[in-house]
Amino acid sequence: MTAIHHPAHSLLDKLDGFSVIIDAARQRADIVLDRPPFNIISMAQRDQLRLVFEALDEDLSVRVIVLRAVGDNFSSGGDIKGFLEATPEHVSRLAWNIAAPARCSKPVIAANRGYCFGVGFEISLACDFRIVSQTAQYALPEQKLGQIPGSGGSARLQKMVGITRTKDVVMRSRRIAGQQAFDWGIATQCVPDAELEKATDALVDELCGFSPLAQRTAKKLLNDTEDSTLSIAIELEGHSYSRLRSSDDFREGVEAFHQKRKAKFKGS
Structure with missing residues (x-):
């Protein structure tokens, strides 16, 4: 029988800019962005994040997945230079990768503080719950680069807040503070920065109590x-x-x- 090989088999050998922590006792998995100070998300990292969400979806020990970050900022966005180096075919898959939290059958929580721009905002929008600290700032700043959001950001945001507010955010590269994100219905909960982890833990425990x-x-x-x-x-x-x-x-x-x-x- 001929052996079958797939690029994904080796793609997760070394995670690029993030780590995965599984706490089987709490039925929880954390995907932790770890490229401080701004946790920029590379092109390769997008592919890996998709595969990790798919792997955790199949892990019977995991009930809830948390997407969070090291430091004061969730993510200032993607690797700008990487867009120019990537092929059109690769760029066309960006939205599919970033939609992985939505496709995952398990609840996914995004814990956001500080900068949450570009793809950092887009992958958070693909999660089921967004807990923001009062320091959080959401933005889709692609207009400043002569571009538009390319990983589902404008589409998901419009579903949540309508076309008028989405045009205001996208076409002006406008930032949304944590409290305003909650008031608009983008965030599930807004808490003081020091309470972000506590609020996230509480939601994980609550979700694990359901069927x-x-x-x-x-x-x-x-x-x-x-x-x-x-x-x-x-x-x-x-x-x-x-x-x-x-x-x-x-x-x-x-x-x-x-x-x-x-x-x-x-x-x-």
């Missing part, structure tokens, strides 16, 4: 119905509900409710 099967179902349903009509969304919701109706976790949840105890979900 993993119900969590995966809810995420997929919400993602799949974001662009659908109301009637289709309701129809898909009904099918998803009926599927969960026969799950062990639903039976456990109902029994725990009536017995006034904490449910012990197994994910089946």
Whole structure:
């Protein structure tokens, strides 16, 4: 039999600008951007981040994934020089790589402080939850380079805040402070800088208390119905509900409710 080789087999041999920490006891995995002081995300790093999200999605010991960074800034964006050196084919895959948190079936939390620009903002927008500190600043500054966001930033932002605010942010390279991001509905929670880790830990623990099967179902349903009509969304919701109706976790949840105890979900 002929051996099959794939570039991905060696792509994760040495992580470029980030690390991965798995805490099996807490069912948590952290992807930590680590190229201080600004945690610039390289072209190669984008490919690796996608593969890591895919690998963690298959890891049964992981329930929740946290995307965070070392230092005072989440990420000031991508490697500008890398855009000129990359082939058009490579550049066309950027949005697919950065959408990896959205495709991941598990809950993904972005913990943002300081600069969160360009691809740093875009990959955060692809996460399910964004906890920001009051020092956080979101921006899509590509207009200053004669470009537009290329990894889903303008599209995802428009879905969240509408065309008027998105034009204001994108076409003027305008920065959004943490509190304003919360007020606009971009951030899930805004906390003092010193409390970012505590708030992230609390959300991880909360999410781990739910049924993993119900969590995966809810995420997929919400993602799949974001662009659908109301009637289709309701129809898909009904099918998803009926599927969960026969799950062990639903039976456990109902029994725990009536017995006034904490449910012990197994994910089946």
